[in-house]
Amino acid sequence: MPLTDSLRDDILASVPSLRAFAISLSGNGDRADDLVQETLLRALANIDSFQPGSNLPAWLFTILRNLFRSDYRKRRREVEDADGSYAKTLKTQPAQSAHLEFEEFRAALDKLPQDQREALILVGASGFSYEDAAAICGCAVGTIKSRVNRARSKLSALLYVDGAEDFGPDETVRAVIGGSGGY
C-alpha cells in the first residue's frame, strides 16, 4: 500500500519497540539504532509489499530480525558488550544493586543461543503471540514454544539455580518447594 500519513504515523509509533527489540538482540545501543534505521529504510522502500490491515509491527520486526541475522553472520561475535555498553544507553541509571542485578540478567540473556533469545524477547517482552513470533522467525509455532521454554529454563539455571548454593541447601529446597503452588 502507499505510504499514507496514518501508515507513516504507525511506523513511527513502532520505533520505540523496534529499538527495544534491537537492543535486546544485539546488546549494543549504537548498533541497535543502526539496525532500526536500516529497518525503517527497508520498510519505506518496500512499503508497497505491506498488506493493508496486516500486522505492521510484526512486519517491521521481521525486517529487523532478518537484518540482524545477516549482519550477525557477517560479524560473528566481535567484542560485544563486555563493558556493559548497553547500560550506558539507558537514560536513567538504575541504583547500584539493581544495576548489578540488571547486568547479571543482561549477561545471562547474552549466553542464550540466538534462536532462544529472540523467541523469548518476542513473546516475553514484545508481547507477540506465539503465532506472530513464529511468523517473524519463519518457523513453526511449536518450535517457538519450545525455544521460549528452553530459554526460560536456561535463564533460571544461570541466574538462580547456580547461585542457590550460596544460600545453602535449605534455601534451595525452600525455593524449589515454594514454587509448587504457582501456576
Add this chain to the structure above:
Amino acid sequence: MKDVKSKNAAPGKQGGLNAEIQSRIGHQLRAMYDDVVRQGVPDRFAELIRKLDGSEPNPQLGTAGDKNDGRD
C-alpha cells in the same frame, strides 16, 4: 536435593521451573525492554521518516508537500 527437585518437576517440563523464578525472569526481561520503549522516538528517526516522506513524490497523495516546508 535432586529428589525434591524431580518430585516437584512436572513431567515434560524441563527442570521443574519454579513459578516465582519464572515471574522474576519475566519481570526483569520486561523491565529491560520497557526501559528502552519509554525513551520514545529519538529525533533521528522522526527526521528520517519525515525526510523520506517529503523527498519521495507520491502521486497517490497529490499534496505531498502540504506541511513539509523542508525546515532543515
